[in-house]
Amino acid sequence: xxxxxxxxxxxxxxxxxxxxxxxxxxxxxxxxxxxxxxxxxxxxxxxxxxxxxxxxxxxxxxxxxxxxxxxxxxxxxxxxxxxxxxxxxxxxxxxxxxxxxxxxxxxxxxxxxxxxxxxxxxxxxxxxxxxxxxxxxxxxxxxxxx
Amino acid sequence: xxxxxxxxxxxxxxxxxxxxxxxxxxxxxxxxxxxxxxxxxxxxxxxxxxxxxxxxxxxxxxxxxxxxxxxxxxxxxxxxxxxxxxxxxxxxxxxxxxxxxxxxxxxxxxxxxxxxxxxxxxxxxxxxxxxxxxxxxxxxxxxxxxxxxxxxxxxxxxxxxxxxxxxxxxxxxxxxxxxxxxxxxxxxxxxxxxxxxxxxxxxxxxxxxxxxxxxxxxxxxxxxxxxxxxxxxxxxxxxxxxxxxxxxxxxxxxxxxxxxxxxxxxxxxxxxxxxxxxxxxxxxxxxxxxxxxxxxxxxxxxxxxxxxxxxxxxxxxxxxxxxxxxxxxxxxxxxxxxxxxxxxxxxxxxxxxxxxxx
Numbered sequence: 001x002x003x004x005x006x007x008x009x010x011x012x013x014x015x016x017x018x019x020x021x022x023x024x025x026x027x028x029x030x031x032x033x034x035x036x037x038x039x040x041x042x043x044x045x046x047x048x049x050x051x052x053x054x055x056x057x058x059x060x061x062x063x064x065x066x067x068x069x070x071x072x073x074x075x076x077x078x079x080x081x082x083x084x085x086x087x088x089x090x091x092x093x094x095x096x097x098x099x100x101x102x103x104x105x106x107x108x109x110x111x112x113x114x115x116x117x118x119x120x121x122x123x124x125x126x127x128x129x130x131x132x133x134x135x136x137x138x139x140x141x142x143x144x145x146x
Numbered sequence: 147x148x149x150x151x152x153x154x155x156x157x158x159x160x161x162x163x164x165x166x167x168x169x170x171x172x173x174x175x176x177x178x179x180x181x182x183x184x185x186x187x188x189x190x191x192x193x194x195x196x197x198x199x200x201x202x203x204x205x206x207x208x209x210x211x212x213x214x215x216x217x218x219x220x221x222x223x224x225x226x227x228x229x230x231x232x233x234x235x236x237x238x239x240x241x242x243x244x245x246x247x248x249x250x251x252x253x254x255x256x257x258x259x260x261x262x263x264x265x266x267x268x269x270x271x272x273x274x275x276x277x278x279x280x281x282x283x284x285x286x287x288x289x290x291x292x293x294x295x296x297x298x299x300x301x302x303x304x305x306x307x308x309x310x311x312x313x314x315x316x317x318x319x320x321x322x323x324x325x326x327x328x329x330x331x332x333x334x335x336x337x338x339x340x341x342x343x344x345x346x347x348x349x350x351x352x353x354x355x356x357x358x359x360x361x362x363x364x365x366x367x368x369x370x371x372x373x374x375x376x377x378x379x380x381x382x383x384x385x386x387x388x389x390x391x392x393x394x395x396x397x398x399x400x401x402x403x404x405x406x407x408x409x410x411x412x413x414x415x416x417x418x419x420x421x422x423x424x425x426x427x428x429x430x431x432x433x434x435x436x437x438x439x440x441x442x443x444x445x446x447x448x449x450x451x452x453x454x455x456x457x458x459x460x461x462x463x464x465x466x467x468x469x470x471x472x473x474x475x476x477x478x479x480x481x482x483x484x485x486x487x488x489x490x491x492x493x494x495x496x497x498x499x500x501x502x503x504x
Contacts (some may be wrong), residue, residue: 013377013390015490044228046236046390047201047378048321049343052400053300053333056317057239058336059200060323060343061423063378063392067234079385081234082394084202118239124246124295127375131248134264138256 005109006117011100015093016082018116023092026112037069037077040087040094041125066090071100161255169214183207192395192424193217197466198224199325199344201394201423218346218466220229225467236321237380238388242398244297245374249425252301253368255404265373266425267412301370302400302417309404311415331458337463338440339433343422345464353454354435362439362452366418368400373397373425397422399430403438408446416445436460 006014015023044062051058068083068090079099080090100108171175184191184207192208198221206224213219249265252258265269266288306310322337342350359362370441378392399420407413418438420430439454453459465468 008385009387010201010391012385013379017393018391026302041232043232044200045234045378045380046323046391047241047394048237049242049339050239050314051317051339052302052314052417053242053398054303055314056334056336057321058322058339059236059323059345060240060340060421061196061201062228062233063201063237063394064231065204065234065391069384079382081380081382081389081391085307099337124375125293126290127248128293128295128346129244129290130288131263131265132291133265133289134249135291136264137261144388 003142006104007046008097008101011113012080012093012110014113014120015080015096015122018087020089020092022116022119023089023096026115027092032072032099034070034072034078034095034098037071038067040066040068040090042066042085042087045081068094070094070098072102074102076101081086169212180204180207180211183210190215190217191424192426193347193429194220194224196423196426196429197221197344197346198228200224200228201392212304218470218498222470237378237381240376240378240396242372242374242376242396243300243347245372245376245396245398246295247298247372247374248395249373249427251368251372252370254370255301255304258301258370274450298372300400302402305369305402309414312411312417314417329461332443333457333461335437335441335442335444338457339419339421339437341461341464342420342433342436343350345428345433346466346469347432349464349466349469350432350436351428353439353460354432356452357435357439357454362442362455363430364418364435364438364447365404366435366438366443367403368431369400369402369417371397371399371427371430373427396425397424397426398432399427399434401431401434401438405445405447413503416441 001070002056046062047060048057049060050056050062063083064085065081065083066089067079069077069079070091071077076098078094078096078101080091080093080097082093096112098110099105100113181204184203187207187210188203190210191203191206194209195201195203196205196216197217198209200206205219205227209220209227243330247260247263247265249267250260250263252262256262264319266397268438302311306313317336322334322340324340329337333341356362358366369464374396375388375393376396378394379388379390379410381388397420399418401418402418403418405411405414405416416438418436418441419435420433420437422433423429436454439452440457440460
């Protein structure tokens, strides 16, 4: 599915934005043991906009997020900050973040991140095709003799 | 003397019991699921998120169900819930230029690069009631056309290149936050924009309309109105890099306004700006018009003092939770206050009309 492997920055974002149902689909039958460094916690992030889209930053409003951090028995640390209120989603994202850094990474990239990325891309393309169908084609009506 | 009275517990409990039953309505009609509200009353959900100042469609849908569809009550529930959550930090300022557009129109340039994209709009509908919706039906899939996934540039950036529109200034390092510090006047533009973004749509619509009718006229063109999905990113200190942790739907409006020039500024176009959670173009346009009206002092305009230009008037009254809180407190018992007023009126009447009192 993916041509190049994702960086940690990219996969953390991808996991954060994915719906829980989709993370569940790709969940291993026997997830590895881990220890919480920060149990999943629901909170908010303040979203900032810019005056006139490019000027001074201002506080637009908050968005709900859930964050978590954990450590695998091998010592690898996984973090998550995911959109919405989802304790289980944050747990899964943090565990995947840790596993993706281990030797299991390349296999997980293909098995989990590939489908997630494809699903996100498909949703974007579906929206873009609908938007394109509503693009206005102007034409000039014949004008009177001048 | 303050007299405390107790009582009414059972009446209150029973009233809430009735409220729960009334909320459910006729039990032979199927119960409304929260995801039905989220998906099918999406614009009400968007309004609750915008004025509740919290982006979470599931929570906003739940609030609407609990509030029996009363939008201001739902906003109140969201604001109250928000206070129970810790805030982990702030995002990087949004790059709305990178939005994935579902709608994008300009009233100033017909052939704007990227084109005029109508999106799922009520515009050009005939506003005739569709009785077909009374029956359950699945519509045909929306038409599609080939598309490239590129971002479209902001239209006003073209005017900026020619120097014909006032450039936006960079802000300070500190972004003011009215949820953390009380509002003080004069308020900076970032603070005003925060207040307007969470302000009541109806109030801002009326104020914006008042500027169009001549109370602080500043003729506005819609330079660009865009609705799209925007990634939200934040720097996570424990990781040392930024991640795009969320994607939200936003409506943005940029107006281009006439400006004749003043003692301090040359003749040029000026800007108004609106940015709102969800799909809410009436609110975004209203916000942009009121933002521009509130800039009258910094632009040195000599246009008098219309209500929409008075920042203390606008910002102190635009929050519907503050307003309805104060408004509705007069429902609460004022028995003692009123007794005092009653005594006073009787005394004054006895003094003015001694014969009538006998």
